[in-house]
Amino acid sequence: MKKFCISFFSILFFTQASFALVKIDITRGNLEPLPTAVSKFYIEDPSKFSEELKKLNLEEKISETISNNLKRSGLFFIIDPKSYIQSPNIAHVKPTFQDWTLIKAQIMVSGKLVIDEQKRLRVEFRLWDVVGGKEIEGLALFATPQSWRRIAHIISDKIYERMTGESGYFDTRIIYVAESGPKDQRVKKLAIMDQDGYGNKYLTLGNELVLTPRFNPTAQMITYMSYFKNLPRVYLLNIETGSQEVVGDFPGMTFAPRFSPDGKKIIMSFAKDGNSDIYTMDLSSRVVEQLTTHPSIDTSPSYSSDGKYITFNSDRSGSQQIYVMRSDGSNVKRISFGEGLYGTPVWSPRGDLIAFTKIFKGNFYIGVMRSDGSGERLLTENFYQEAPSWSPNGRVLIFYREKKSGKSGAGGGSSLWSIDLTGYNERKIDTPTDASDPAWSGLLSK
């Protein structure tokens, strides 16, 4: 996989203490998205742009990518660019705010593109509070022109952060399982794409069944399960180098892997003689530790963001339910007590909530509860959906659905979806093929 070189040191111009008059309250379902104008960026000195570079149409593509990110968050309404009166360079250098209030914009985004002596692309952006009539954010970024998408995502994150007071989630990737073929002979490949669906790449060829990929904290490694040589085991894949290895030397099936929040361990289940327990393996020392010893199914483990606790599901009570224990395996407590079955618990990066799948009266729900089991809230109901994964800011969940199929599997299929923690803004995420088992990376530019 190609390495990105982006220099991020670069916060600059503007120091005036400024609090925006407009602000988004992210904790409520935002029914009135913020009217936002994203001006086309402009090229300062077109003579420095080669024909090849001009073809990339960056001045339009970058603003379009930012617009799409903001729109998908559900928190911003992007005003149609056809109604913008000001030329992009005026908007960026000295905007006339009346022109923007006229079209009811509350904030405006402008930007400039420069190619410097080292042939690097320099992107400068400004965020304007149209109501207050002032600049409230500014940033310049350098990168190779080919990595312009990441620049657009970083700018989007900056805008999201400025307007909501929380970190964004646009400069991120999704790892998932791409599916094709009939239901009884499904071909599955690992695939990775940008959060907005661009840059889709396959990481395996589909020769063996692969399931449940998850990122490490730096998003350079993936742990997943593979049936390579018909031996179902947990694997580790370095996506930069493509190198792969089996995790540990277990005499049986290992599955349901995740990284610890520091990236040093993998936590997973190992099934032996009909009993699945939870284990960890330290990736540098290779030391394996068994955390549960119950003769029931213990699986789908997930660490709390501080690494001190683990949540998992177990059927030790007689049915599949969610439990929390200390990271050494002590103090196991059941936390789900509602009607139905509970599975795939996953701890929010913010630490306060656990997202889960609930099966109740033949339907599947994605929900959240506090880590003591209180405050259960169901966000969405469907024929089949499961395995939520958090955006790095803990505000959005991505998961997959499967459609009910008719005779001979007709009409079935799987797809990726996202929903805000508020229960609003449910969206299908487009993928080139059917898709399942999505996992969200952390912010790439931390």
Place this chain on the structure above:
Amino acid sequence: MLTKSLRNTFLVIALGIFISACSTTAQKTQKKGDDVYTGTDTVKFLATGVADRVFFGTNSSRLTTASKATLDKQADYIKSSKISVVIEGHADERGTREYNLALGERRANAVSDYLMTKGIAKTSIKVISYGKERPVSTDSSALAWSQNRRSVTVKSN
């Protein structure tokens, strides 16, 4: 074909009614393991009269009397023909993927354990779970799900 699948549905339902009629405790939700497939569709044979698979109730790995009878025949066949086998454990599509992997493993081991009590050496049995990944019936119906909750004994040499 149609009449056959109707009959199978009927068998599943009939068994369900029979068991719930026997149940003395009031159960709002479906009782674990009371929906075992009892038909013959999808079944293949290791040898004449030796069915290759047994079926399970929802979230259950309990072997029914009928399953044990099937496995008795499998045990005789495995012993007499001196073969090794792989027991594949499967689940229906109505559970979470990871739990289903564990459930398939538990089912395959229930079969493996039973075969061992009938004198099959541990060394001639391997187990593998496919969870919900390899259904045999691909529509989303109670009948298909009951046919997919299965373990299949496959010759490995």
